[in-house]
Amino acid sequence: MNDFELYFRLGLNHILSWSSIDHILFLLALIMVFNFKDWRKLLPLVSLFTIAHTTSLLLSVYGYVQIDANLIETLILWTILITALSNILWKNHQVLTRIHYYFSFFFGLIHGLGFASDFKMMIAGQSQKFLPSLEFALGIETAQIIMGFFILIVLAVLQKIWLNTRETYILISGLIIGYILALLT
Numbered sequence: 001m002n003d004f005e006l007y008f009r010l011g012l013n014h015i016l017s018w019s020s021i022d023h024i025l026f027l028l029a030l031i032m033v034f035n036f037k038d039w040r041k042l043l044p045l046v047s048l049f050t051i052a053h054t055t056s057l058l059l060s061v062y063g064y065v066q067i068d069a070n071l072i073e074t075l076i077l078w079t080i081l082i083t084a085l086s087n088i089l090w091k092n093h094q095v096l097t098r099i100h101y102y103f104s105f106f107f108g109l110i111h112g113l114g115f116a117s118d119f120k121m122m123i124a125g126q127s128q129k130f131l132p133s134l135e136f137a138l139g140i141e142t143a144q145i146i147m148g149f150f151i152l153i154v155l156a157v158l159q160k161i162w163l164n165t166r167e168t169y170i171l172i173s174g175l176i177i178g179y180i181l182a183l184l185t
Contacts, residue, residue, distance in 0.1 A: 015143035023111065046144040
């Protein structure tokens with residue numbers, strides 16, 4: 001396996017594994033406010049997250065940012081909680097989707113720091129750190145697009161056969177909030 005494939009797969013697995021449930025829940029909370037017909041809006045949302053995630057990862061890899069891992073893990077839970085709460089509290093759909101673009105970027109900075117210590121260990125001793133980071137980011141971007149389309153499809157089916165859009169936001173966001181509150185206590 002070449003280096004590109006290794007780091008690309010690491011990025012894919014970082015998102016598409018059950019050990020990344022926090023990331024999956026964050027994506028779900030972010031994406032659920034979009035309709036399948038608006039799938040093009042998914043791409044910039046995901047890319048903003050990837051850019052922010054990669055930026056904070058690089059800042060950590062190069063030693064510019066050092067933050068306690070336990071604090072970052074708690075902050076990541078708060079980003080999920082805030083995003084899910086926004087789905088319930090904001091009734092204006094245009095405002096809500098706009099807010100989610102900001103969440104995607106700013107909370108992406110926090111999420112990038114969550115994997116930084118593991119990633120630093122993986123590339124320890126390598127002289128080239130930038131290229132593996134970009135290969136990892138490409139894997140993350142690809143996985144988020146896959147996950148995003150999966151979420152949009154499942155939500156479209158749910159809304160077709162069971163609940164309307166607003167009820168779906170409230171139900172799924174409520175489940176996410178309950179899960180995150182259990183982790184925070």
